Amino acid sequence: MATTAPRPGGSARTPGDSGARDRTPAALAALVPRLREICGADGVLTDPSQRRVYESDGLTYHRSTPGVVVMPTTTDQVAAVIRLCAEHGVPYVPRGAGTGLSAGALPHAEGVLLVTSRMRRILEIDLDNECAVVEPGVANLDITRAAAPHGYYYAPDPSSQQVCSVGGNVAENSGGAHCLKYGFTVNHVRGLEIVTPAGEVVELGGKAPGAHGYDLIGAFVGSEGTLGVATRITVSLTRSPEKTVTLLSAFTSLDAGGQAVSAIIAAGVLPSAIEMMDALAIEAAERAVACDYPAGAAAVLVVELDGPAAEVDAQLERVTALCADAGSFETRAASGAEERALIWKGRKSAFAAVGRISPAYIVQDGVVPRTALGEVLGRIAALSAESGIRVANVFHAGDGNLHPLVLFDDTEPGAGERAEEVSGAILDLCIEHGGSITGEHGVGVDKACKMPRMYDGASLETFDLFRRAFDPAGIANPEKLLPTPRLCGERPGVRAGVHPLVESGEAEQF
Structure with a gap:
């Protein structure tokens, strides 16, 4: 979650913060x-x-x-x-x-x-192997800018892609609007040069896709800096599609928009992206960037289709009809690059745009099965009504990745705490419906205490053992990702005593 301001009355208590703000220890x-x-x-x-x-x-x-x-x-x-x-x-x-x-x-x-922001060189664009080799500080969009003249692009595209760095994308396993069809960062990383917590430089994978043996790249991507630091990254490049069409479809209710999403997927159409925004998110985007979405819409879908021209044309006709059947009162296809960019500008500016309608807000990130979207959105609306805390919804509808924006006034006593309660309740809803506490923003400090809601003690202990295999001293991004007794009030697990394997002499406990 994220806010435009810290907890009313001061910043939140954080791991390792001893209050030494004016001098280096x-x-x-x-x-x-x-x-x-x-x-x-x-x-x-x-x-x-x-x-x-x-x-x-x-x-x-x-x-x-x-x-x-x-x-x-x-x-x-x-x-x-x-x-x-x-x-x-x-x-x-x-x-x-x-x-x-x-x-x-x-x-x-x-x-x-x-x-790592000063390590921002694109070291190689290798067209023969359809990959790029970059340093961790390279901005996500800069890979596409370098590859585009050759007919390629880099598929993972977080909304912050103009500024977010590839090293951070690797750490968080970032997704983006087009992950529905093209997958997350982990699906596009072929090789890594990493520095381990002991200071050793290690190569994982390379330019060839599909390295054999243990999937250490898969383990490292999304590990949030707890297993080391990536200093060189080899990513796959994707051929630019022959044709891309972006649709904007407006509905009088979120339910109708959700029905359209289900109908599109059920029809066997796989768009590269299906995004949804509700009325509050639309209002914010209009104030911020004047994106010209249909007036009076309770929800809009942004649907992007790409691929061979004939296939895209057929899909366009099918998706337009499915949206109409679900109750769309207006569907328009971008007539060119400028209009397409404006449609996406409204969606990609949504997080920051909410600052136009609320002095402070929390950005949440959770996942539910696509079939549970309608029910979960209804429960979020009920939570909002009961608490008096407004919630704007903007999310990757195609894969059920929610990004509710919980709005509050940080000058109002207790408002921040109430907003945080609503935000936490939304994560509980995601877990209750078989989802996850994060789709692409990561766990970090913010959600570490929610991990025991998703995993039992044995699973968390296994995660910790794996982490300590890389970092036995516990110095690499400590107190992130996994819950700790000090921060979360959890009862210590087997770490508090002697592990059975240690007792038998088969393993060493750090």
């Missing part, structure tokens, strides 16, 4: 000369005002001033910084462009914030 201060030798004087920030720039990611509800900020430019520098941290037992937190929405890059007040 003494243990770190002793390492600063070494860090400057590694990254250069301009690559290490210790001034309080500079460090505060990095106190949160896109989720401003959680804040913590980093002990020191380092900005390496090479793999060797990243490895040297992490080895120094490992040698002295200092925690480090990787950070890309800072657009994350789960506090996954929340700094540690007594640790190093390792910012």
Whole structure:
């Protein structure tokens, strides 16, 4: 979840935040000369005002001033910084462009914030192997810009793709509007160069798709910086389709829009994207970017079709008819690139646009089966009515990935807490209907305490054992992703005692 402001009366309590906001902790201060030798004087920030720039990611509800900020430019520098941290037992937190929405890059007040934003070279566009090799600080959209003249593009496209970095996309396994047809980041990563929490440089995969053996790339993508730092990334490029058509269809109710989504998928049509926005989200987008959506719509669908021209033409006719059958009162197809861009501008500006209709808001991210969309949206409306907290819905309807925006006035006493309760209740709804607490924003700090709602103790323990195989010292982005007793009030599991395998001498417990 994310807000435009911290908890009323002050920032939220965060892991590792000792309150040391005006000076670098003494243990770190002793390492600063070494860090400057590694990254250069301009690559290490210790001034309080500079460090505060990095106190949160896109989720401003959680804040913590980093002990020191380092900005390496090479793999060797990243490895040297992490080895120094490992040698002295200092925690480090990787950070890309800072657009994350789960506090996954929340700094540690007594640790190093390792910012990869200066590592932004596109190292290679390999057309023969249909892939690109990039550094982690490269903006997502820049890969497409580099590949487009050759007839290719990079398919994963988060709404923040103009600014979000590929390294962050790897950490969170980001999706985007077109993940319905093309999949998430993990489906497009072929190879990784990573620096482990011990400071070792390791190669996973390569340019050839489908590496054999354990799927370590699959494990690393989405691990939120807890298994190491990616310093070079090889991604697949996708051929640009022969034809792309974007439709905008308006409905008098969310239910009618949901019926259209189900009908499209049931008809065997697989659009590259099906997005839905409700009346509140439409109102915000109109105020922000004047996207010219149909007046009076309670919901709109943005449907994009791509592929061979003949196939797209046939699908266009079919989808238009299905939307009409579901009750659409207006369906229009973009007449060219400019109109297509305007349709998408309304959808992709929705998160920020909500600031036009509410002084503060929480961005939530959960998933439900597509067949449960209608019921869950109805329950969200009921929660909104009962609490007096408005909720704007904008989401990836094709795969049931919800992004409800919970609106509140942060100057009103107790409003932030009520909004947080509604936000948490929405996640509970997702779990109740067989869904997930996140589709693409990650777990980070914000949802770690919800993990026991989805996984039993044995599963969480297995996750932790896997993490500790990479990071036995617990210095890589600590207190993220998995719940901890200190933060979540959970009863300690087998970590509190002796694991049976340790007792038998078959394993070592760290």
